[in-house]
Amino acid sequence: MSALLELRGVVKRFALGERELEVLHGIDLDICRGELVAVMGPSGSGKTTLLEILGAISRPSEGSVALDGEAIQEWDDDRLADLRAQRLGFVFQSFNLLPRMSALRNAALPLVYTGVRRAEREARARALLERLGLGHRLEHLPAQLSGGERQRVAIARALVNEPAVLFADEPTGNLDETTGREILELFRELHDEGRTIVAVTHSEEVAAIAGRVVRLRDGRVELEERARG
Numbered sequence: 001m002s003a004l005l006e007l008r009g010v011v012k013r014f015a016l017g018e019r020e021l022e023v024l025h026g027i028d029l030d031i032c033r034g035e036l037v038a039v040m041g042p043s044g045s046g047k048t049t050l051l052e053i054l055g056a057i058s059r060p061s062e063g064s065v066a067l068d069g070e071a072i073q074e075w076d077d078d079r080l081a082d083l084r085a086q087r088l089g090f091v092f093q094s095f096n097l098l099p100r101m102s103a104l105r106n107a108a109l110p111l112v113y114t115g116v117r118r119a120e121r122e123a124r125a126r127a128l129l130e131r132l133g134l135g136h137r138l139e140h141l142p143a144q145l146s147g148g149e150r151q152r153v154a155i156a157r158a159l160v161n162e163p164a165v166l167f168a169d170e171p172t173g174n175l176d177e178t179t180g181r182e183i184l185e186l187f188r189e190l191h192d193e194g195r196t197i198v199a200v201t202h203s204e205e206v207a208a209i210a211g212r213v214v215r216l217r218d219g220r221v222e223l224e225e226r227a228r229g
Contacts, residue, residue: 007029007060007063034195038210038212089166107157128160172203
């Protein structure tokens with residue numbers, strides 16, 4: 001498999017009053033096409049910061065980030081926003097759905113920012129929601145949906161622009177055990193279809209479906225291990 005994302009010597013610092021806090025210390029990491037990678041580690045190990053750099057939400061303080069062989073760490077904010085809208089998908093623990101929009105409109109939202117016409121937006125979002133078992137909930141608001149249904153809407157929204165990489169931050173963290181297993185099975189199916197997925201998680205169940213587990217400690221890669229065959 002060829003590397004889709006490449007990090008070399010990535011350092012991340014944050015201002016903390018008059019001093020700086022270094023959260024990541026010289027990370028080298030490749031994410032290959034079609035991989036499902038679980039990023040694990042204790043709280044404060046730098047997992048979410050690493051995900052934000054991989055997902056072009058945050059820039060490294062030092063080092064390089066390449067997507068498809070093109071360095072992106074010096075791109076301006078507008079170009080990075082376009083990259084996130086067009087080529088990357090994100091699923092969050094808290095779902096981040098807009099409360100006054102229906103499931104259908106939430107799922108279609110990324111396509112608004114890329115100029116897709118309304119009829120096509122709704123058709124693509126509807127097809128995904130139906131595939132995820134929500135064809136009967138298209139016009140429901142987030143408050144009318146269960147946690148698992150809201151996460152499925154969030155996954156549909158993340159997939160609607162056909163992203164090169166799907167990023168997930170604790171995707172089962174707010175779900176009960178049964179619903180969490182259903183979402184994990186969905187991620188397994190997406191991976192088996194060839195999707196590239198990077199998931200930050202505390203859950204060993206998430207790690208169990210991954211092809212590779214990257215374990216962080218104190219802002220460094222402590223261990224990389226192959227998981228399921």
